[in-house]
Amino acid sequence: MIKLKLFPVLFILISILPACGQTKTTKQQTDKPMNENTKKKPEVLVNKEELKQKLTTEQYNVTQMCSTEPPFKNKYWDNHITGAYFCVVCNTPLFNSDTKFDSGTGWPSFFKPVTDSSIIEIKDTAYGMVRTEIQCAKCHSHLGHVFDDGPRPTGLRYCMNSASLNFIPIEIEKK
Numbered sequence: 001m002i003k004l005k006l007f008p009v010l011f012i013l014i015s016i017l018p019a020c021g022q023t024k025t026t027k028q029q030t031d032k033p034m035n036e037n038t039k040k041k042p043e044v045l046v047n048k049e050e051l052k053q054k055l056t057t058e059q060y061n062v063t064q065m066c067s068t069e070p071p072f073k074n075k076y077w078d079n080h081i082t083g084a085y086f087c088v089v090c091n092t093p094l095f096n097s098d099t100k101f102d103s104g105t106g107w108p109s110f111f112k113p114v115t116d117s118s119i120i121e122i123k124d125t126a127y128g129m130v131r132t133e134i135q136c137a138k139c140h141s142h143l144g145h146v147f148d149d150g151p152r153p154t155g156l157r158y159c160m161n162s163a164s165l166n167f168i169p170i171e172i173e174k175k
C-alpha cells in the first residue's frame, strides 16, 4: 500500500526536475534581469542586428547580454586623461573624468554619474547575488553595477565596463 501511494509523488517529482534544470540553462535566463526589471521603455530603441555590425563582439555582449569584461584588460581602467565617458550605443554622456577614481578593481570606477537621470538602477539577482545593475537611461544598455563602498562625497562606486563606454577628451558642461 505504501509503495502504491508513493508512485504518484515520485511521478510528479520526476516530471518537475527536468523542467527546473531547463530554466537554469536557457539563454532567456541571461536576459531576464534586464527585461523583467526594466519598467520604462527606452527612449532610444536599438536594432540588435545593426548594433552587431556597429559594435565589437565584446561591446555587444556587455551592453546587450549583461556580460562582464575582464579586469585590467580593458580600455579605460587606467585612463587618467581629462574628458567624458559616453554610452557606446547611444552617445548619452554618462561620467566625467573628475569623478573617476582608482578602485583597484581593474574596471573604470566613478563615484557619480554626469546627472542622476543619465543612468537607471535595476535590482540584479543573477548568480545568487543581490546587486544593483546600472543601465544607460536612454537605451537601457548594460553598463555595470554600483556598490556602496566608494569614496567621498557620495560613498558610491560605479563599477563600469570599458566596453559600454566611449571616452572623448572633452569636458561636459556642468548643470
Ligand SMILES: [Zn+2]
Pocket: 087, 088, 089, 090, 091, 092, 136, 137, 138, 139, 140, 141
Ligand atoms: Zn545608451
